[in-house]
Amino acid sequence: MMRHLFGRRLASQNMGFLVAVTLAAAQLAAAWEREPLSVYHERRARVVSETGDGVVVLFGYNDEDVAASVTTFHQNENFYYLTGWNEPTAMMLLVPRVAKGRDQPVEMEKEILFIPPHDYRQEKWTGPKLGAEDADAPERTGFRAVKSTSLFHSELLEALKSFPKIYTELTPQPESGEDAFQAEMVSKLRKLAPLAQLADLRPHLTRMRTVKSPSEIALIRKGADASVEAHLAAMKAVRPGVWEYQIAALMKYEYERRGCEWPSYPPIVGSGFYSTVLHYDADTQQMQDGDVVVMDVAGSYSGYASDITRTLPASGHFTPRQREIYEIVLGAQNAALTAIKPGVMIGGRGKLASLQQIAFEYINTHGKDLHGKPLGQYFIHGLGHSVGLNVHDPAEYDQPLQAGMVITDEPGIYIPEEKLGVRIEDMVLVTQDGAELLTRRLPRTVEEVEKAMSQKQ
Incomplete structure (x- = not known):
């Protein structure tokens, strides 16, 4: 980039430029x-x-x-x-x-x-x-x-x-x-x-x-929609031999060409062992046959963040074990999603009927690790958070949900020993009587994911 070098002489006023400034200023940041x-x-x-x-x-x-x-x-x-x-x-x-x-x-x-x-x-x-x-x-x-x-x-x-x-x-x-x-x-x-x-x-x-205003929710919808398109494009592009950074770059291109200004957070595309690393954003590995790939990627629209994660099989088809873990995570997400409504607490493991506890109990009572132990120990983060101008928007987490809040629902299981991590994350609008899944266009079930991946670019 050129440096701002100005001589001592003041440049003469360029009337044409001033007119252009006046006209363009009326359309700032269109x-x-x-x-x-x-x-x-x-x-x-x-x-x-x-x-x-x-x-x-x-x-x-x-x-x-x-x-x-x-x-x-x-x-x-x-x-x-x-x-x-x-x-x-x-x-x-x-x-x-x-x-x-x-x-x-x-x-x-x-x-x-x-x-x-x-x-x-x-x-x-x-x-x-x-x-x-x-x-x-x-x-x-x-x-x-x-x-x-x-x-x-x-x-x-x-x-x-x-x-x-x-x-x-x-x-x-x-x-x-x-x-x-x-x-x-x-x-x-x-x-x-x-x-x-x-x-x-x-x-x-x-x-x-x-609590988001109607106009904030409208902007969040646009960012979520653009980010969903990025995930759909990635589902068609993931395959053995592809590099994580290539998928991250493709997704950034897809949501930015739909109006997003910047990533809501550094893109996380982790395959194999790195699917078990929660905030792995180096994105430097080449995907191998048999890997699962966790893609936690989204863009911000007019300053409002999105936050979406999908887990894909690099080969296009889940192995039986991968499918088992994936469907447990999906079941936990659905259990929490069904419970979302005003008055419910989002966090707090051990708190009766909190969304966190609902998801944890589901994971901990479905499936075992290789040693026959429950899987709850591998759900190592909170279930969700507020989303707005920040991907982790300020919120009073010791207070119950209110209509107009936008939160994530993102359970996960991460088993380093098996190089197997699964996270499914969607954005949810809390409504007067329940919840609206803002990212519902994006495949979530095993069958939907594999079908989307079969439509290769």
Whole structure:
């Protein structure tokens, strides 16, 4: 890539370029689908209502926070959840209205998105951007006010005169890789407002993100559908002699050509012994006749993750032992799937009627290992998790399921001694009276899998 080298002379303004910027800016990120701007506004209003006694501050990522020189820009998840803004170097300030009485609901007085002003020289390299000075910035962002990032400090100090408490991210989201960013932003706030009390916003956002909005579910469906197509393509391509990385690359191509921006997680394509390694993502082995292949691969659509796993016989047909283990895992998955509904607990082995316990009991009472022992000891992970902007989306796992949650159902058996690992993972929408299998188009039974594999490319 060319370096951003500029001489001391300012390039003369190119009127044609400015016109192009104006026209293109009206169609920013056409391929990226956002929820309706009103949804983000409603979330911000809810956050202010729930916190009430302080201002809310969140920072978006900068380019360097996501190594943007080598990967597509990813926004901080909680920042995106409240703003829908997917450009770097932004800040958000929410200010409650001073309540007239204790029993009065807290309303939002101000909502300000701070973004950089135009840098037209830079935009020749990066493409058109929305600038803080653009007259239509409030309309296009859904914020009542859009201001330059240079004004953030003064606006914050003004708000703190009425509310000397700041709600922000005091703890990093697990598995997000944002530990350094979160610590840096807290340090920044302490320097900008040394007398302010800081409170953690994350518990509020975790509760909100647990239940998905209809527009979030629509985006999740698109990502799941694209990822299902990737798995269908892989089923036609897996055979002895194929390399794991070839299947991973094929699947990435298939879901990205259907609109996904990036992998929801590093693709896991593990054959033979590596089918028993849960997060094996080296994908460096050549598939052998007699192997099973665990493919845990999915893409993210407009930022919303998918998570799907299938286990295939490299030869196209399961051996009797492979079929036995596969059907036990499938039986456990179906047992849990039948039980999914609001009010049920997803996790907790030993907890009566939790989905985890239902799946474990099924596995532990069906089949034996080579030494005649029950198979429960080979189910070594949780049954499922929440899916959303993160593949392991925040959720309150000590609380029962609610309608609108999107979770995975993914039992597995991993027997290293037999070089035999089986995991079947599907995405499930919790409905008012049960569950909807979002990935139902993808073959699950032995017969369906073998039939799909017989249709070789």
